[in-house]
Amino acid sequence: MSLNRKNKPEEISQIKFNLPQPEKFTLENGLKVIFIEKNNLPIVVALMIINSGSKYDPENKYGLANLTALTIDEGADGISALELSDQFDMLGSDFSISTDNDLINITLQSLSENFEKSFELFSKVIIRPDFNVTDFEREQKKIITRILQRKDKLDFLANQIFEKILFSADNDYAFPIIGYEETVSKLTNDDVKKFYSDFFFPENSALIIAGNIKLTELNKILKKYLTKWANKGAARSIKNSFVNTDKRIFVYHKRDSVQTEIRAGHLTEPRNNNNYLPRLLLNTVLGGQFTSRINLNLRERNGYTYGATSKFQYYKEAAFFEVSTSVGIENTANAVKEIISELNLIKDGVKNSELDFAKSFLTKRFPLSFETYRQLVSGIAGRILYNLPSDYYSTFVNKLNLVDINEVNKAATEFIKNDRLTIVLAGDKEKIIPQIKDLGIEFSEVDLYGNVIS
Template sequence: MINKMLDRSKKPQPSEEIPFVLPELNRLRLSNGLEVFFIQFDKLPIVQMYMVTKAGSKFDPKGKSGLSQLFTSLLDEGADEYDSLALNEEFEMLGSVLTSFADQEFVFVSLLTLTENLERSVELFGKVITKPRFDITDFNREKDKALVRILQAQDDPAYLASINFEKIIFGDNHPYGFPEIGLNETVSSITLNDVTEFYKNNFLADNSSLVVVGNIDKDILISNLENRLEVWSTGEQKKPGFPKPVLSTNKIYIIDKEDSPQTEIRIGHLTSNRNNPEFFPKYLVNQILGGQFNSRLNMNLREKNGFTYGINSAFNYNIEASYFYITCAVDTENTFAAVREILDELKRIKKDISADELDFVKTSVIRKFPSTFETYSKAARNYLTIVEYGLPENYLSTYIDNIKAVQLDEVLNAANKYLSDAYLTILLVGDKEKLLSQLKQVDGFEITELDINGNPI
């Protein structure tokens, strides 16, 4: 019966777009100055919250890189009367999950809890924020683990490529040029007093924001937060000066990993920061170039040439300075053939983007957008973007309309304005002898050899 109703001579038409409506964003402030972003989601009886504090690795004192990471690892290792084991058991009995982590800009403390256990979970959460124990035993253990991670990372070509690419891009004197996890010598020098001073000077209520997504009454939430966070210290954070990175002319850097069967490739340059009126054209041109599976770079290097299992590109946005990069791993013998194809794609996209290509990418981005809210954690991370970059409150609610509004000439302009082929940094981590034998395939680039810490040899 159903088959008789189908006309197979006609191409199926796409269904109408289903409107995607986000719940209201409530922006509140506690008595101690802490800003709260609350979004009510009623699908499940859970609450997800993220405390975000401007205390990332860029605030590590000179000679103490890795301090923010070590501090963060200790935040959930005991609070007030609860040692590490007891605190973990308390959260487990509630079915709640507490995690803490840091990046270059921020420290994040995340709490996932059932709505019915919110009061007790927020009580413990408040103790972690306002009364961390920082026991010497926990400090020594976490410091040893940090040193082991550093040692292990030195054997990872992908890590060496990524961390040293940032060092080259930003320079030796910029905080972004230091590894977030630190170096052996810097982490070895960190004391427990360094951790407690970092907490006092940086982990402050008026230097933080809280994003809460979940099934909870707003007034009940605020009452719980006031009760548990009102004692959190406030104060003025001392912000170090940040030197301005300088664009580099075309250069190739090589880090030797003897007998490595693959080469890790990083290619890129500095770019404008996130709060740019041309953000959406920039975003879409990157999607076309290397931001999704059907991108030009992936179709060329993976599907056509078989050089790599995958390649992607992105704009990496920080607060002080940002950069564009392309990343992949290829067979050693195809390294410079891959580099040549990448450079050709960078030149081609400035001249030729079709309307159909742009429409395809816009449709793909729009259809994927609702899935970024499919879990409470994903939804909270989306709202964190507003907090981190100081974006307008309607950024997410107008996101789809802003994508739709981008025109072809704007994307071509963004390609020419924000994708450079004259100020490229190329970093290769692989077998130096085999790489040097291929250098004739790429002209116009100065070659520099580096050690595993990014220092010229």
């Protein structure tokens, strides 16, 4: 049987997507728990989110949250790091810890039959970490090595410098999660212990669980292993001031670089339920997918890059808009011109065909965000972080399709601020500066920390 590929398959029906309603309850120690029973696979995933991301690093102790997260599983309740790893492996369980700007995330994936034994180990890491000096020093050295390696990664440096300049030193979102070499090297094991004591407590955390387990059984396990977790903590507030800047270029010199990493953007309003979807659709048209305007211009039409994207980056208490790409260094100024041109053109409005495609793109890929149990608990964590309504994901597709072109065009006018662009160019200044002199934009040279040096 042959297929006639000239005929486009007909769309059978509209996308329908509904998440199971979660069970929500609070343990006696104040820990919030969200549970979704899923019986498709014999697996349970648990995610503990702790409100202790890098934005809480004390001044000149940048990297402390990350180091705490990496040290916490290096031995717990007298069990060494190697023994913990072996026990998780024997149970067929996967355990991981990560840090972002807002949260420390501790994840466990286990077979249902081994969930209780795995969760016991999981709870020991959270409640009774050993924090041995030897383990601390080993993790500290590993992070410093990673920082040194990243000094050769121009994309990482461009991101680091861009966010530092964008937020300024008066904002705790300005600093890299991993920290700087000189700040991490000065951290002590006592710093880690204090950070843990201040932030790792039940009322500062939430536990999200999805998988093949009954609520009654889960309750027994939680009460058995988490009731003794009764820390009170002393979480602090953060510096979150904002300074709107004029359009300016900042050049970071990387000798003999054959490429330029470009970051261009500005601060914007934090995530807001009233305008999030228009901004999402706007960005999808502008630079949020392969056939977006910016990528078609820089990659397809001009051949400057393999890819160019834009995004609204949202943190819990801050946000920024950013265009990013990497181009051959000889095309630096031309690429900047085209980026600014596209940012100007988007203010003239999007086409109905572009908006229809953006809606189709977003709605059809939306269910893919919840394919796995890990994605499911991660999605719920996002709902908690941004204080989204309980029906947010179930109503997402319908609400997205109700956004009209006027709302998207209004978002372009309000949230693309071309007169406030911070543009970071990371590459060989000897090849970049002669090009950008004719752009009519003031420029400065900066160091690794975003400080102006000339």
